[in-house]
Amino acid sequence: MYKLCYFVPETHLEQTKQAIFATGVGRIGDYDSCAWQTRGQGQFRPLDGSQPYLGQQGVVEKVDEYKVELVCEDGLVRDAVRALKQAHPYEEPAFEVFRLEVFE
Template structure:
């Protein structure tokens, strides 16, 4: 089992979650569409050859973003990351993948 965490603006959060849920991400035994979300503040500054979906080159952008956490079966994690990168509006998606131990 893995945990997939990613950061996303509120306007795109549900669309990205639904694409991952459609793969089976966020499913555990008799539950599906499971996630944890926290609201925070993200920042980034597009430089050089960036093509930002939000913001301008060489200008610091600060905006509210959600951190979304989902569990993911081993056999789905590579497809989940691929899908996340395809459906997320950011040119460079900020995400984390953790291998979870079972006890």
């Protein structure tokens, strides 16, 4: 079992969640579409060679974003990350994948 966490502007919050849920991620027992989301502020500075969705090269950009956390079965994690990258507006989306211990 894994936990997938990612950061996304509000404009693409639902789009990214739906793309990831479509892979089967976010299931807990008899429930699907399970996620936790919190609002915060991210920042980044596009470097030379980048093609930023927001901001401009060499200037620090601060953006209201959401952090989304979902549980993910072992066999789905790669598909979930691919779906995230396809649905996310950023050239380089920030995400984390954590391996979880499962207790029964």
